[in-house]
Amino acid sequence: MADRRRINGPPGGTRPPVFASVQQSSTGAADRARRQRQPAELRKIFLKTGLIPTASGSSYLEFEPSASLAAARSNPKSLIPPSSALKLACTVHGPKPLPRSAAFSPNLVLTTHVKYAPFAARKRKGHIRDASERDLGVHLETAIRGAIVAERWPKSGLDITITVIEAEDDRWWGDAPNSHDASWGMMNVLAGCITAASAAIADARIDCLDLVSGGVAALVADDESPSSTGAPRLMLDMDPAEHQSIVSACVVAYMPARDEITELWLKGDSSRAALEKDDERTGHEALVDGAVDAARGANTVLAEAVKESMERSIAQV
Amino acid sequence: MASTTASHATPPSLSLPPSQFARLQPHAYLLAHLSPPAASNQPSLRANGRAASQFRVTSANAGSLTHTNGSAVVRIGDTAAVCGVRAEILNTEDIASWSVSHASDEQTDDKKSKSEEGDTDSQDKEDRAHIQDLNLLVPNLSLSTGCAPGFTPGAAPSALAQSLSHQLLSLLHSTRLVQADDLRIWYQPPNLEAEALGEQMDVDSEESGNPAREIKAFWVLYIDVMIISLAGNPFDAAWASVLAALRDTKLPKAWWDDDNETILCSDDIADAKKLSLRGLPIASSFCSFEADAAAGWRSVIIPDAEEQKAQEQKQKKQGMQQRWVLADPDGYEEGLSQERACVVVDKENDGKAKTVIVKMEKHGGWALDGDDMRQLVDVSAQRWDEMKRILDQC
Numbered sequence: 001m002a003d004r005r006r007i008n009g010p011p012g013g014t015r016p017p018v019f020a021s022v023q024q025s026s027t028g029a030a031d032r033a034r035r036q037r038q039p040a041e042l043r044k045i046f047l048k049t050g051l052i053p054t055a056s057g058s059s060y061l062e063f064e065p066s067a068s069l070a071a072a073r074s075n076p077k078s079l080i081p082p083s084s085a086l087k088l089a090c091t092v093h094g095p096k097p098l099p100r101s102a103a104f105s106p107n108l109v110l111t112t113h114v115k116y117a118p119f120a121a122r123k124r125k126g127h128i129r130d131a132s133e134r135d136l137g138v139h140l141e142t143a144i145r146g147a148i149v150a151e152r153w154p155k156s157g158l159d160i161t162i163t164v165i166e167a168e169d170d171r172w173w174g175d176a177p178n179s180h181d182a183s184w185g186m187m188n189v190l191a192g193c194i195t196a197a198s199a200a201i202a203d204a205r206i207d208c209l210d211l212v213s214g215g216v217a218a219l220v221a222d223d224e225s226p227s228s229t230g231a232p233r234l235m236l237d238m239d240p241a242e243h244q245s246i247v248s249a250c251v252v253a254y255m256p257a258r259d260e261i262t263e264l265w266l267k268g269d270s271s272r273a274a275l276e277k278d279d280e281r282t283g284h285e286a287l288v289d290g291a292v293d294a295a296r297g298a299n300t301v302l303a304e305a306v307k308e309s310m311e312r313s314i315a316q317v
Numbered sequence: 318m319a320s321t322t323a324s325h326a327t328p329p330s331l332s333l334p335p336s337q338f339a340r341l342q343p344h345a346y347l348l349a350h351l352s353p354p355a356a357s358n359q360p361s362l363r364a365n366g367r368a369a370s371q372f373r374v375t376s377a378n379a380g381s382l383t384h385t386n387g388s389a390v391v392r393i394g395d396t397a398a399v400c401g402v403r404a405e406i407l408n409t410e411d412i413a414s415w416s417v418s419h420a421s422d423e424q425t426d427d428k429k430s431k432s433e434e435g436d437t438d439s440q441d442k443e444d445r446a447h448i449q450d451l452n453l454l455v456p457n458l459s460l461s462t463g464c465a466p467g468f469t470p471g472a473a474p475s476a477l478a479q480s481l482s483h484q485l486l487s488l489l490h491s492t493r494l495v496q497a498d499d500l501r502i503w504y505q506p507p508n509l510e511a512e513a514l515g516e517q518m519d520v521d522s523e524e525s526g527n528p529a530r531e532i533k534a535f536w537v538l539y540i541d542v543m544i545i546s547l548a549g550n551p552f553d554a555a556w557a558s559v560l561a562a563l564r565d566t567k568l569p570k571a572w573w574d575d576d577n578e579t580i581l582c583s584d585d586i587a588d589a590k591k592l593s594l595r596g597l598p599i600a601s602s603f604c605s606f607e608a609d610a611a612a613g614w615r616s617v618i619i620p621d622a623e624e625q626k627a628q629e630q631k632q633k634k635q636g637m638q639q640r641w642v643l644a645d646p647d648g649y650e651e652g653l654s655q656e657r658a659c660v661v662v663d664k665e666n667d668g669k670a671k672t673v674i675v676k677m678e679k680h681g682g683w684a685l686d687g688d689d690m691r692q693l694v695d696v697s698a699q700r701w702d703e704m705k706r707i708l709d710q711c
Contacts, residue, residue, distance in 0.1 A: 012411030052546040084383040091463030113470040119401030161463030
């Protein structure tokens, strides 16, 4: 049934445009974006707090565009973007009293909403949250819940809302029609959500054990990898559009001061990994360690943003 | 208990800091700002430091989103709107009534457009018919982004969001901003008969002519506006973002591929075409603030117009203003006023010719009269110049 509260398009439905160049060359490998960063090099993060004054806390997060995207932006040739960079806005409302109808809770009741804008991804998203967005919300809630000192606010609620304005690609667009592996882009989005939510919570002055930040690492099997065995290599903060095949990926929400992981989400087969010769770790351990390293990197940005937020509030008084 | 409170050396202060006064007595707070005591020699300013007809600082930025055909971010003060335009294809085969209602019109249209372009009246009608009947413009505004505490995310769009979406749609239709011709994808069938017959009878080929050009598909523009931050006056920000995004929109070159029987597009940016928009309608919103806090409640009895006018004149002489029209109200001011007005103006010939009122709306009271509205149009015309400069820069 048509959504009567929104303006619907033509009743017969519409189709996304099909580009002729994609049909002609099915491989198009020459155009694939390549990772320009070192395996352990992270993308720059732009994080700012307090952009939304009506909310008790807010933040805006943006990933640095990859080299190929930056080139495409400065010198546009094709209408098909090579990759995309995460952009999201996070607001925190609360702590506020729970509605009368809600059951008694001795702790702060946390609700998280993650919603993609309809234009966030390569494929148009609907206005109603789908299962993957709800899933992201649940993961985010687990990550944040471990960091908040919830017993300080009995009978109160805290709403965390994230609007993803631009999401990461799940894979390179040229591979999209005939690949059915996991949606890797979601993992980057989750890591961004965790970092942004943490900044917004700090901006709202909610007591936390530590600033929790998100990090991603992946085991990547590319054609041109130098290891002769072809075993997948560890990459921190991967951009799925830059890799041919991602074997396994992991997101962590990590609190550096306590060396504690509040959320761990691992997908794929992490048993095989090409590590250094004297490295005794299994692929799984290396992957989680890599994600933690990425989270540590994000944490430095997060700490800066929270410091700015504090300075701003002190200046106001 | 009593002894402990008494033991405090200093008695509790009776004065409140401004921020608390603003929360406890919002109406009196704003009134005190607008009508300062004559002795203080202060100008009449709003609580946010703006003059009555002053708009907030506006900034716009276009084309920053990757997965859109056109996008824009507009900030008006603390209100921020992000708009993304996505173009998708509607095949005429998917339109239920297409073959019945339009197949016959096409040939006449085609002849008309060939013979003369100047027949604007019928062209307008046809534009309207295509864009409105086929829903080629689909604007939707979302407030469930956590933009303000009142809106629960994940819930169905609130009445405000629905009304704003509809206002955007009706303004897009009434201004005829987008030309239907930009949205049509034409197909010229090859003249197979002429080729086949050409060898035998060269003479007749001129008579048979080319088969008529037909519309194979339309572009549908999904215009989605996310209000990221709401601090009053969402409509102006939303409309400005839609306008900026449409100005930024590029549609790829599309054609009907006879072999695949689909529409194909070229991804070359040199082939892509910008939309040619009709004019630049700019929206300006206002609210009316009454000195009498109960003005909105007592209006059950229709006041005697003459009597009230005389009274107003008297008060004006005494230097007491009873009503202020505030341009671009923020969230605080919107909560204190009942009556709203919205004026959409455009200037012909790129701002050199006369001002045209595209839409005028006033609701919630009867305090604003004809003279006031005339002034508002003048203020809106000034705003047009300012917004044009901002939109041209982005």
